[in-house]
Amino acid sequence: MADTDNKVALVTGAARGIGLATAQRFLDAGWLVGLLDNDAGALADAVRGLDAPMHALELPFDVSKPDDAEAAVAAIRKKFGRLDALVNNAGIAHFGPVLETPLEVWREILDVNLTGPFLMTKAAAPVMRERGGAIVNITSISSLRASTLRVAYGTSKAGLAHLTKQLAVELASYGIRVNAVAPGPVDTAMALKVHTKEIRADYHDAIPLNRYGLPEELADAIFWLCGPHSTYITGQVLAVDGGFDAAGIGLATLRRDFGNG
Secondary structure, three states: OOOOOOOOOEEEOOOHHHHHHHHHHHOOOOOEEEEOOOOHHHHHHHHHHOOOOOEEEEEEEOOOOOHHHHHHHHHHHHHHOOOEEEEOOOOOOOEEHHOOOHHHHHHHHHHHHHHHHHHHHHHHHHHHOOOOEEEEOOOOHOOOOOOEEEEEHHHHHHHHHHHHHHHHHHHHHHEEEEEEEEEEEEEHHHHHHHHHHHHHHHHHHHHHOOEEOOHHEEEEEEEEOOOOOOOOOOOOEEOOOOOOOOOOOOOHHHHHHOOOO
């Protein structure tokens, strides 16, 4: 088992988007990073692209499977000797009316988006409590505001927000802080796949900063919650959404009439 003074992070859903940007952010700060994703091909490409073979560990596992969660953490410990931060970012989505949402889709989304972080945390906490550390769960603005066609996705993310608080209370005695980041609309592959031009225009009208976020902006928030400047923060959900959750009605008209956008 290796031992190092470098801190170690494990990021799930790390083959692309917010997860990959977060892994890069940790690497840029000198951390060692395990990147986990169930898309083995995309993960291999992502790790090669990071060009940090001594500092990045490829973990082709599925967070919804208990044995995979345990194996991922065991591999991190064997390679790097410790674990200081866990970012539960892996997630999937399905968009459709509630009456047309199959039970198997409901179960799959909850398995990945809610059970996955539960399993990863159970596997990681025994290692993390040796030194203390931080867990960041990636929820969604859909966990704070109900929206059309997202019954399974929104419910899974709302459950994850509450799981964050449960874990924060129970793991505090081990020196493990647990928080969540709730992204608003972000320019990721998932957003490009499901957000039409019309949907993107609607979001721009509803976001006070009048734009989508960048994966790197989410990564900065996640990294901050794992770092030395947030050591008295636990059990919180931080919306990184350009003001979307705070905004009321009439925003587009007000912006047009008063020149703010």
